[in-house]
Amino acid sequence: MINQQEQIIMPKSLKDLRPVYVVGVGWHRYQRLSGTPYVSLGLHAIRQSLADAGIAWTDVESSYMGTGYLGMAPGLPMLRYLGATGRHLVHVENASASGSAAFRHACIEVAAGMADVALAVGVDKPETTRHPVTGLSSLANDAIAFFTHYALLMDQYAQEHGAKPEDIALVAVKNLYNGSLNPNAHRQEERSLDEILNGRKLSGWLTPLQCCPVGEGAAAVIVASEDAIKRLSIDPDRAIRVAASAACSERSGLDWPVDVALTQVTMADALQQAGLKPQNVDVLEVHDAFTIEEVQYAESLGFCKPGEAVHLLKEGAFNIGGKMAVSPSGGLIAMGHPVGPTGVGQIGEITMQLRGEAGLRQHKGAKVGLAHMIGNGPMCYAHILQKP
Template identity: 35%
Template sequence: MSENVYVISAAMIPFGKHRSSSYVGLAVSPLVDAIRDAGIEKSDIDAVYVGHSYGGMMTGQRICKEIGLGTVPTVNVDNACSSGATAVHEARNAIAQGVIDVAVVIGVEKLTQFGGGALPLSPEDREVKQGIIMPAVYAMRATRYLHDTDATPEDLALVSVKSRKHGALNPFAQFRTETTVEEVLSARPIADPLTLPMCCPTGDGAAVVVLVSERARARMDAKPGIRVAASVLHSGHVEEGFRDMTWPDISYHSARDAYAQAGIEPKDLDMIELHDAFSIAELVYYEILGLAERGHAVDLIRDDRTTFGGDVVVNPSGGLLSKGHPVGASGVAQVAEAFWQLTGQAGARQIEDARWGMTHVTGGGTAGLDHGACTIHIFEAA
């Protein structure tokens, strides 16, 4: 692959509970905004990729027809929480291989259709049959991590406090009010040691990005954008019996491949949007992504090294914990945040002189796999 690929626009709606909206209703507005901001016409679009998990058949086609966008290939992508990021990965590959020049990527999900509670998992899975749900999985992960390190429930709360602080600066976040460690620890318990603010909310949302080749970008007079320096998609390996829940290999190997592809190291990153579906996940991923030695993630959160003014700003958008986690939309929304940060358009949450950014999202709870899918992108300001 020799063709450089760029993200040249991004748009989204505020994540939250949009009970009266359909999948089409959620996605049309940011789709129109992203196309307009990219300065392209519908006739310029070569393909559309749509990430979702619960939207049903032909979700992308139903969305695109509302703006009169037809005939071009429209690909629907279901890869659990990694759906939107996988759609970005597929669009990037098609452009990098010279197959197309302009792609629109939509991530959309409407989780309020389930009425609340944990998201449904595959009834065919043997662990699901025994009653496993994602809050329980991450609670077990947290319990083991607290046992193996000097981390405490207060450290888990610090992650949520930081998330809410960042989310308060983001007009697209589902939660926009700050909180305290005491409030997090005294909140309603969900699965010990996790309380409600340590768990991402369910909600609805949509995000859209436009990707183009270097040829297409040149025709647009080098419109401001970010270069896709790395795009990696892995599936989990099968490991029956005992598995170390504090060390998800899929993210470790995906990150190493992404760093190698981009030609950078963890210390070069200015911002990361990572998969903090539960507060323990952020601590685990500090170590997996190479920000901290194993067992020492708490040093970063305690010393404010992953917030504004620190070593690297993790989840400046508020992350899944505060921005929200409408499954199929999350990966695209992460890319949107990277675009805004690296092009200086992030407003009150802007990271000073941000040049390198990473997005990371995993998907799927399946017996025998650490995760079903992991997608990592690294971007460079262009």
């Protein structure tokens, strides 16, 4: 029995537990909806991650699958093609942050010593949009779309900081260039500023190339303990430490817009866990479903003051090879946003960067990377990876 006067102190960060490392990464290219079954998408990414780690499927002790649109328990018919091992499987649905949540819980299980090797996989084919039926009416149900919300944010940011449409559209110029270097990206074509700005207006300044494409795809990451790395003869020089995992959901008292306020809180928590400062981050992958998000989230990190991100963007500070490479994968704008895989894919990109294996996208000397993901506004995740 526990004395009621005794306090139970629970660890608040991964650093309070045993070390966790990313040892394998894999993708199926993000792409337009096709006739490819989701099972094939997911298996391709998982097999690639196993090969990257140099381990067998039977070495994986636990699996977490992030998905937003596939219905009940889609991992069961997918994973049985690898072999029915009877190991632990959890399905995670958390909107755009489904993959990030799957990765977080895989890390926690390994860090807690309940497994030595765990898989986090995201896979999706978002053919329809499903919203929960709450039974409560809203005056804005048919009036406000996602892009309208972000068009309003662009307008507010421009008025407060004197930014122009072409300033914020530079996010798309940069990320579409990065995507042209990424064989796993949905969009692989570089576009000029004029091409981006002259597209049809969806809402306010927003044009299609300033919004993320939502298609299909898969991403997989394998995490392991130090014991597993030694036992399975995994190359320790390619193992990347998960230094922090932070998560936050909507709460009262936050300033509008909530996703920006949540980002600031969650990123600060992750940095504190890892004992790092914003200036220590070499690679930042953010939830840039719309161009304005990258600008606001870079400022939320604390890398620069409010209103300064646009100026740094224009100077090339967020380019690959700049002060901090922001979304070298191409971000959601170019890499794409198939929902379930998105957060897992961010972890994979940062792992490649910290290993020095990102090829033409390589940010020289990268040692610290931060992955940020928003889930439908009220949820936020931040993970910091660090080269040992």
